[in-house]
Amino acid sequence: MYYLKLVGQFYQDMRRQKLRTFLTMFGICWGTIAVVLLLAFGVGLEARSRQSMHGMGTNVVILWGSKTTMPFEGMGIGRQIRFRQEDAEYLERKIPQMALISAEYSKWNVKIIYKKNARSITLKGVQPSFGELRNIIPEQGGRFLNDLDMQHSRRTIFLGNKLRDALFGEGSNPAGRVVMLGGVPYTVVGVLQKKTQNSNYSGSDENMALIPASTFRGSYGHRYADNLVYRAVDPDLSELVNKDVYRELGRRFKFDPADKEALSLWDTTEGDRFIKYFFMGFKAFLAIAGVFTLLVGGIGVANIMYVVVRERRREVGIKMALGATGKTILMQFMVETFLIVALGAGVGFGFSAAVVQVFKLPIMSNVIIYVGTPTISPAVALGTMLVLGIVGFSAGYAPARRAARMDPVRALEF
Amino acid sequence: MIELEKVSKVYRMGTVPVVALDGVSVEIAAGEFVSVLGPSGSGKSTLMHLIGCLDTPSGGTYRLDGRRVEGLKRNDLAEIRNRKIGFVFQNFNLLGYATALENVELPMVYKKMRGRERKSKALELLGLVGLGDRAVHRPSELSGGQRQRVALARALANDPEIILADEPTGNLDSQSGREIVQLFRKLHQAGKTVIVVTHDKTIAAETRRVLNLFDGKLVSDSPNH
Numbered sequence: 001m002y003y004l005k006l007v008g009q010f011y012q013d014m015r016r017q018k019l020r021t022f023l024t025m026f027g028i029c030w031g032t033i034a035v036v037l038l039l040a041f042g043v044g045l046e047a048r049s050r051q052s053m054h055g056m057g058t059n060v061v062i063l064w065g066s067k068t069t070m071p072f073e074g075m076g077i078g079r080q081i082r083f084r085q086e087d088a089e090y091l092e093r094k095i096p097q098m099a100l101i102s103a104e105y106s107k108w109n110v111k112i113i114y115k116k117n118a119r120s121i122t123l124k125g126v127q128p129s130f131g132e133l134r135n136i137i138p139e140q141g142g143r144f145l146n147d148l149d150m151q152h153s154r155r156t157i158f159l160g161n162k163l164r165d166a167l168f169g170e171g172s173n174p175a176g177r178v179v180m181l182g183g184v185p186y187t188v189v190g191v192l193q194k195k196t197q198n199s200n201y202s203g204s205d206e207n208m209a210l211i212p213a214s215t216f217r218g219s220y221g222h223r224y225a226d227n228l229v230y231r232a233v234d235p236d237l238s239e240l241v242n243k244d245v246y247r248e249l250g251r252r253f254k255f256d257p258a259d260k261e262a263l264s265l266w267d268t269t270e271g272d273r274f275i276k277y278f279f280m281g282f283k284a285f286l287a288i289a290g291v292f293t294l295l296v297g298g299i300g301v302a303n304i305m306y307v308v309v310r311e312r313r314r315e316v317g318i319k320m321a322l323g324a325t326g327k328t329i330l331m332q333f334m335v336e337t338f339l340i341v342a343l344g345a346g347v348g349f350g351f352s353a354a355v356v357q358v359f360k361l362p363i364m365s366n367v368i369i370y371v372g373t374p375t376i377s378p379a380v381a382l383g384t385m386l387v388l389g390i391v392g393f394s395a396g397y398a399p400a401r402r403a404a405r406m407d408p409v410r411a412l413e414f
Numbered sequence: 415m416i417e418l419e420k421v422s423k424v425y426r427m428g429t430v431p432v433v434a435l436d437g438v439s440v441e442i443a444a445g446e447f448v449s450v451l452g453p454s455g456s457g458k459s460t461l462m463h464l465i466g467c468l469d470t471p472s473g474g475t476y477r478l479d480g481r482r483v484e485g486l487k488r489n490d491l492a493e494i495r496n497r498k499i500g501f502v503f504q505n506f507n508l509l510g511y512a513t514a515l516e517n518v519e520l521p522m523v524y525k526k527m528r529g530r531e532r533k534s535k536a537l538e539l540l541g542l543v544g545l546g547d548r549a550v551h552r553p554s555e556l557s558g559g560q561r562q563r564v565a566l567a568r569a570l571a572n573d574p575e576i577i578l579a580d581e582p583t584g585n586l587d588s589q590s591g592r593e594i595v596q597l598f599r600k601l602h603q604a605g606k607t608v609i610v611v612t613h614d615k616t617i618a619a620e621t622r623r624v625l626n627l628f629d630g631k632l633v634s635d636s637p638n639h
Contacts, residue, residue, distance in 0.1 A: 318507045318509065322524060322568070323493065323496020323521055324492065325493075326489065408468045
């Protein structure tokens with residue numbers, strides 16, 4: 001009952017100082033919103049960036065042959081290194097940490113025709129592992145190219161979703177239909193499920209068509225693949241695998257493994273690492289900005305608590321005369337401080353949660369493509385509460401200690 | 415047993431020292447009914463603050479029940495005030511936001527008495543001062559005399575040996591004042607040490623011993639009746 005009264009009195013104090021209390025709570029509230037929302041958006045944006053980058057494939061390495069720049073075993077410089085599918089198979093055999101690899105053959109400006117619709121596209125010949133490497137997931141009712149397609153050099157074709165929209169109409173399922181490539185019929189086996197992709201090396205996947213590498217070689221007479229795509233069993237092993245690739249290909253093509261220019265290599269795990277460290281820094285910046293807002297709010301709380309202590313000097317004197325110890329008085333004002341902080345923070349958390357919910361509404365789907373879905377992670381919530389606790393304690397302690405150390409005689413005279 | 419020996423108190427007003435009490439020696443035995451008389455500025459409030467352990471002397475020694483008070487820590491002083499001393503002030507000093515009952519309970523809260531026990535004791539004390547039917551009223555709903563009686567009930571909460579009253583009738587009409595003095599007399603008869611600080615000679619006349627203070631010095635100490 002007595003403690004209920006304390007809360008009641010707290011309420012009265014707050015009413016007496018309406019504007020000041022409101023501004024104080026607003027400070028804490030605003031600080032909480034700043035920390036929670038900034039970090040929620042930071043987390044969402046990071047997830048979004050990762051997802052978009054992985055549109056091209058998760059932790060894949062793209063490998064092109066280039067020209068040697070160092071003489072090796074009697075061979076001169078300037079030799080062109082070119083890959084065949086067998087080289088991909090060789091690397092897969094030789095390097096145990098190689099999880100998946102595919103050769104990739106490309107031909108530009110291929111005319112693809114379905115009935116009266118024609119498009120000029122980039123056509124690629126790939127191995128079945130390409131689908132998994134490059135996060136190419138077929139829409140329902142279709143499939144990706146498989147090993148049988150490869151073995152029998154079937155004339156099967158997998159379409160990008162935009163290309164499908166152009167040839168067959170948006171959202172239709174063309175599996176089993178036949179398209180013409182340079183007068184030769186190909187059967188559609190599947191369509192790419194829509195994905196976000198913010199990086200590419202030869203055009204976006206949604207506009208391409210893929211056929212088995214064996215069929216491609218037979219049809220177009222390409223002896224060499226444009227590039228290889230592979231993934232290590234673990235992203236942390238990617239660099240090691242890259243080294244092995246230089247060693248093994250160096251042995252096979254007779255170039256110096258130290259000749260970096262002989263191969264050209266894009267390791268997207270580096271991008272992942274970049275995103276990881278960039279967002280680590282970004283989130284630290286957001287957290288610091290939010291925490292400083294909270295600290296400013298804390299200064300407001302300390303200020304109003306000094307006023308409250310000053311206004312209630314007499315009450316402190318009475319309580320001391322009745323035998324309240326300094327600790328009792330200290331606790332009373334600390335509890336009040338924490339109440340202000342808790343109220344402000346509660347409103348702040350509520351508001352932040354509401355904003356996050358708004359971003360989950362269907363009408364926001366166009367926005368979250370760019371900023372990602374803001375997420376209040378448990379770590380952020382916990383961290384914010386910890387900071388709020390520290391702010392509350394620091395803001396309340398000095399005024400409360402001033403009250404606790406009052407001289408009872410002088411406090412009573414007031 | 416209150417023993418003051420050459421007790422003095424010096425305040426600093428800025429850089430100027432002000433002597434509020436100057437070598438006061440007095441003994442007050444348990445169960446006495448004493449008044450402290452003197453004009454304002456004579457040091458009687460300071461004396462009461464010292465006896466009540468709200469303050470400690472600058473010089474001399476003060477023993478309460480044989481224990482030296484000067485040099486005690488703040489928490490020890492708080493405990494003495496809580497257990498041994500009941501204060502009654504001129505302006506009542508009740509907590510405005512709390513009911514009469516809660517005001518009386520407060521010293522028992524600090525003694526960490528359990529809630530139910532606390533409440534029944536507080537009701538009993540309110541009955542004793544004739545306010546059993548006013549327990550849930552706030553001070554603003556009570557008359558001056560009633561407020562002072564709540565304060566008196568609060569002073570009795572932890573069964574202190576000593577009741578210290580500072581001008582207890584100063585803000586009351588004469589009828590209410592007489593009722594309060596009657597209550598003090600009753601407490602004295604019940605064995606409490608009652609010390610009343612006043613400048614009102616008619617109240618002093620009710621007590622058994624009168625201490626006269628002037629300019630911080632004890633100028634007379636005479637028994638009544």
